[in-house]
Amino acid sequence: MNPLNKVIRHLYGKYLFHISVAEFDPVAEFSQKKIAVIGAADTALIKSNREIIEASDIVIRVNKAPHAWEPSLDKYMGKRIDILYHSFFENEQSGGGEIDLDLYTKFGIQKIINPNNNSLGRKAQLNFYKRKKQRIPTYLLNKEISENISSRFGSHLPTIGFYALASSLIPQTEQVFIAGFSFFKTAYYKGYRDHLEDQRDNENHIAAQGLHSPDKEFQVFKDFLRTSPSKKIILDDYLEKIIEPET
Template structure:
C-alpha cells in the first residue's frame, strides 16, 4: 500500500472508529478514581476502595507498568485510559495493546488532546494499526477549556484526566498518584526517569509541559469543582495545605 492509499485508508478508519467523549455526561453522578503514575500513589492503601468504584481512570502506560504488588495501593480496575496516542515507550503513552487492555477491563481509550496535534496523532495511530479499533477523543470544548489555561505548551495527559473529571458533577472523586513532578514516577512506569532531577530535565527538554502551572490550575479546579465530594491522597493534601 503506497503512502497516499495508506493515508486515505487511515482517514476512513478514523472516521469510522473514533467517537466523541463527553465527561460531563460520562461522569455525572459517578464515584470515580483518577490514578496517576507518581510514586505517591503507593502511599495509600486504597486498592479495595478503588476496585469498587463506578469508574477508574488511569493514564498512558499504567496497564504496562502495573504489577500485583500494587493492587493493595491502587487497585487493578481500569475502565477508562487517557492516552496520548504517541505509542513510543520513552516519552509517549506506550503501545495501545488491546489484549493487555482487555485483561484490565478497559472499555474506552481516550485521546484528550482535541487539536491539530492530537488529531494527527490519532490519524497516525490508524496508519500504524490498519484496523477499525474503536477509540475516543475528548469533547472539543472541554479539551480547549483545559488547554486554554496554559499560555504556552500543552497539559500532560494526566492533567487532562484530572481536569476533565473535576469539571463534572461527579458524586465522589478520589485522586492519587499526582505530585506535579515533585516526586518520581513509581517503579516500572518510566524507570529511566525515576530520578527527580532527570525527570525535570526531561520535561524541560520536551518543552511542552509546565508542572508548576498545572498545580496552580489544579488548585483552581478544586475550588470551583461542582463535584459533591473530592478525596485526595496524603501527599496532595500535604502540598495543598503547605
C-alpha cells in the same frame, strides 16, 4: 513507500479514523458517579487506597499504566482500569506506550480516550490508524472541554494526566478520588518510566521537552478544585499535604 501507496495509506487511515473515533463527553459519562483518577507518581504507594479505588464506579488511569502494573501494586492502587487516557504517541521513552489491545482487554479497559482534541492530537490519532490498519473504537475528548483545559496553559500543553484530572472535576460527580499525582515533585512509581526513576532525570526530561509546565499544572489544578461542582473530592495523603498550606 512509493507515492501512490503513501496516498492510499493516508486515505485509508482517514477512513478508519472517521468510522472508529467517537466523542467522549465526561459530563455525560461521569455525572452522579464515583470516579477514581490514578496517576503514575510514586506518591500513589504511600498507603493503600485499593478499597476506595475498587469501590468507584469508574477508574481512570493514564498512558502506560497497564504496562507498568504488577501484583505488588495491587494492595496500593488496585488493578482495575475502566477508562485509559492516552496520548496516542506509542513511543516508550516519552509517549504513552503501545496501545496493546490484548493487554487492555485483560484489564477490562472499556474506552481509550485521546484528550488532545486539537490538530496535534488528531494527527497522532490518525497516525495510530495508519499504523494499525484496522477499525478500533477510540475516543476524542469533547472539543469544548479539551479547549477549556488547554487554553489555561498559554504556550505549554497539559499532560495527559492533567487532562484526566481536570475532566473528572468538571462534571457534578458524586465523588472524585485522586491519587498518584505529585506534579513532577516526586518520581514515577517503579515500572512506569524506569529510565526517569531518578527525580532529577525526570526534571531534566521535562525541561528538555519544553512542552509541559508542572508548576502551572499545579496552579490550574487548584483552580479546578475550587470551582468543581463535585459533591465530594478526596485527595491522597500527598496531595492533601501540599494543597492544605495554600488553601
